[in-house]
Amino acid sequence: MLSCRRRRIIDSGEGVGQTFGGSASARRRRSAAAPVAVAFLALSLAACGPRDGAVERAAVLDVATPARSSAATAEPTSAPPDPSVLSTADAVYAATALASTSPSAPAPAAPAAPAPVSPPPAAPVAPEVTAPAAASPAVPASSAPDASSVLLPGVTHTWQKWNNCGPSAVVMAMSPLGVAVDQLTAAASIKPDREDTNVTPDELAAYAAQHGLRAHVRYGAERGRLRALLRAGVPVIVEHWVSVEGRGEMGHYRVLVGYDDGTAEFIAVDSYYGANRRYGYDAVDAMGRPFLGAYVVVFRPEQAAAVDAALAGDSADGVMWARVGADVASYAAANAADAWAHFALGEWRARQGIADGAVAAFDQARAIGLPFRAFWYQFGYARALFDRGAYEALVAHADATIDTMKGENLEEWHVWRGRALAALARPQEARAAFERALTFHPGFAPAAAELERLP
Numbered sequence: 001m002l003s004c005r006r007r008r009i010i011d012s013g014e015g016v017g018q019t020f021g022g023s024a025s026a027r028r029r030r031s032a033a034a035p036v037a038v039a040f041l042a043l044s045l046a047a048c049g050p051r052d053g054a055v056e057r058a059a060v061l062d063v064a065t066p067a068r069s070s071a072a073t074a075e076p077t078s079a080p081p082d083p084s085v086l087s088t089a090d091a092v093y094a095a096t097a098l099a100s101t102s103p104s105a106p107a108p109a110a111p112a113a114p115a116p117v118s119p120p121p122a123a124p125v126a127p128e129v130t131a132p133a134a135a136s137p138a139v140p141a142s143s144a145p146d147a148s149s150v151l152l153p154g155v156t157h158t159w160q161k162w163n164n165c166g167p168s169a170v171v172m173a174m175s176p177l178g179v180a181v182d183q184l185t186a187a188a189s190i191k192p193d194r195e196d197t198n199v200t201p202d203e204l205a206a207y208a209a210q211h212g213l214r215a216h217v218r219y220g221a222e223r224g225r226l227r228a229l230l231r232a233g234v235p236v237i238v239e240h241w242v243s244v245e246g247r248g249e250m251g252h253y254r255v256l257v258g259y260d261d262g263t264a265e266f267i268a269v270d271s272y273y274g275a276n277r278r279y280g281y282d283a284v285d286a287m288g289r290p291f292l293g294a295y296v297v298v299f300r301p302e303q304a305a306a307v308d309a310a311l312a313g314d315s316a317d318g319v320m321w322a323r324v325g326a327d328v329a330s331y332a333a334a335n336a337a338d339a340w341a342h343f344a345l346g347e348w349r350a351r352q353g354i355a356d357g358a359v360a361a362f363d364q365a366r367a368i369g370l371p372f373r374a375f376w377y378q379f380g381y382a383r384a385l386f387d388r389g390a391y392e393a394l395v396a397h398a399d400a401t402i403d404t405m406k407g408e409n410l411e412e413w414h415v416w417r418g419r420a421l422a423a424l425a426r427p428q429e430a431r432a433a434f435e436r437a438l439t440f441h442p443g444f445a446p447a448a449a450e451l452e453r454l455p
Contacts (some may be wrong), residue, residue, distance in 0.1 A: 017423040020240075029425035071241045071290050071340045144232040150230045151267060152176055158183050160271035163408075166190060166199030170207055173235040173298040176257075179211045193440045197365035197408045198377050201296050204237060204253075208298045216307070218314055220324035221293035223281045226266065227259050228310035237296040238268075239377075240287035241340075251291070256284075289331070290340045291378065292324055292347055324348060332361070339368035350380030350387075357386035367397035375401045375413075376412055382416035386423070396422040411437040415446050427454050 143150045156175035160168040160183065167186035174181065190207050191199050205215035221238060229236050236256045243249040254277070258267035265278040279287075288294065299307050307315075314320040328348050332341040341374060346361030362381045365374075375397075385394040398417035402410065418433030431454055437447035 014174065030226040039227045041185050045225065046178040071286055097110065124455050143233070145231065148232055149259065150227070152230065152233065152235060155235065155255070155257050155269055155275075156180070157275040158271055159270045159274075161187075163194060163197065165193075165206075165253045165271050166204055168185075169237045169255050169297070170204045170296075172255045172269050172271065174208060174211060174213060175236050176235060177213055177298065177300050179213060181211070182204040192409075192442055193409055195407065195409045196440060197410055198251075198412060199253075199407070200240060201237070204296050205298075208296075212301075214299055214301055214304060214307075214447075216297045216311075216315070217294070218297060218311065218320060219292045219294055220314065220320060220327060221288050221295040221355070222285070223259075223266075225310060225312055225314065226256060226284075226295070227261075229307065230256065230259055232299075232306040232310045234297055234303060234304065234307055234310070237298065238284070238288060239294040240284075242287065248373070250373050251377045289344055290374075293345055319353065321348075325352070339365040339370050341365075342368065343370065343374065346384070347378055347380035350384040355384045355387035359390070360389055372404050376404075376410060379412055379416060382413070386416065386419060390432065391420040391423045395424075409440040411440040411447065414440070415444075415450060418447070418450055422450070422454065430454060 022320045034428075052155050054267055136378045154176040155172060158168045158172055164183055164187050168183045169188050170188050170190075171183045186207060187194075188208070190203050199219040205217050208215040221236075226236055226238075238256055240252050240254060241249060252272070254268045254270040256266050256268050259265065260267065260278075263278070264281045266281065266284050268277045268279060269275045270277045276291050285293075297307055297311075314323070325348050328341070328344045332338075332345040335341040342361045342365035346358045346365060349358035349361060358380060362384065382394060382398065385391075385397065395417055398420070402417075414433045414437035418430040418437070421427075421430035421433060431451065434447045434451045434454075437444055438451075441447070
């Protein structure tokens with residue numbers, strides 16, 4: 001997912017950003033420090049974890065960026081605010097007039113995955129700015145069923161730290177519900193490995209449940225249900241595919257906290273680009289399509305009835321998956337040249353156990369061309385290859401995907417690689433793969449279970 005260390009080196013006039021003034025010796029010191037600062041900046045702007053392949057050309061990174069896919073939209077290149085200058089009042093995202101929100105903006109910049117180089121000494125990072133939650137807040141009030149605009153009160157915005165959009169998103173989503181947690185505390189539980197690039201929606205939901213909240217992972221996000229959930233007073237975490245020119249494409253989590261029918265936009269808090277970010281209804285549809293419209297509904301127990309009503313039948317898995325299947329099949333038929341359309345169809349088929357059809361759809365997507373990080377966040381292709389008995393192909397694809405990580409980690413592909421090796425009667429190699437997964441994510445249940453099954 002999108003990773004971030006705020007761009008303070010340049011924005012504050014430190015290091016490479018400060019090139020004039022002072023004594024000759026000071027200028028020489030700054031000049032000598034510039035390459036280190038550039039390297040640090042390049043390492044700091046990396047992917048959220050996941051939720052992709054060749055790495056962009058930036059500072060010390062020198063790999064060509066793939067062409068931007070139709071699912072991603074470039075974000076303006078101006079730097080977001082420096083959190084070190086935010087006051088506590090700025091950090092608390094309370095209900096405000098919709099006119100005060102920022103103008104419509106496309107998806108956020110996707111910084112590059114780090115190259116395998118040793119980072120320089122860490123520069124000081126501004127402390128995270130959060131505000132304490134009320135000790136016993138009231139349940140967020142529901143809005144009228146025909147409300148043309150909604151903005152949830154009491155959301156605390158958090159600027160994400162390295163590789164941390166998933167934990168940051170669930171922390172922001174829990175904040176108006178009376179749960180205040182630091183993002184690094186959340187990360188230590190959800191993704192113990194700092195370089196773990198993938199946090200799943202189920203992992204975010206499980207973490208919210210540990211704090212007395214309820215959370216549903218649903219698919220097929222569409223504007224009607226999302227708006228109904230927001231009217232019910234419920235924040236919604238969405239998983240999006242994002243891009244910025246020259247940076248590459250990757251997965252990213254953000255939290256929807258409002259909408260405005262007058263401008264046909266959702267309002268989000270984004271750990272990389274800030275609060276009050278606006279995204280058009282159509283853009284939200286497009287950015288969610290690579291993930292089958294995955295979203296996480298986080299709510300308090302007393303909001304359960306309102307959430308069930310807002311989901312309009314999608315509380316039932318069978319109903320939800322049937323609707324999603326019809327949508328992705330129709331979209332792929334109408335958009336035959338769109339790689340993501342076939343990718344989504346393959347993912348849906350894999351989850352339904354339709355292995356041959358899934359492999360065919362994924363192979364069509366690959367033939368059209370996918371961004372290199374496309375297989376970092378979902379594992380339907382692995383499941384389909386395994387179910388089909390294509391174990392050698394699965395090992396080869398796992399190796400190719402792991403090779404794109406460039407120093408980041410992805411325990412899920414090591415597990416799928418180990419499963420294929422075990423099926424090929426290569427138990428020692430399988431054991432090494434499962435143990436490798438556990439070095440990245442100690443206690444990772446799928447890897448531990450597979451180890452138990454080995455002879």
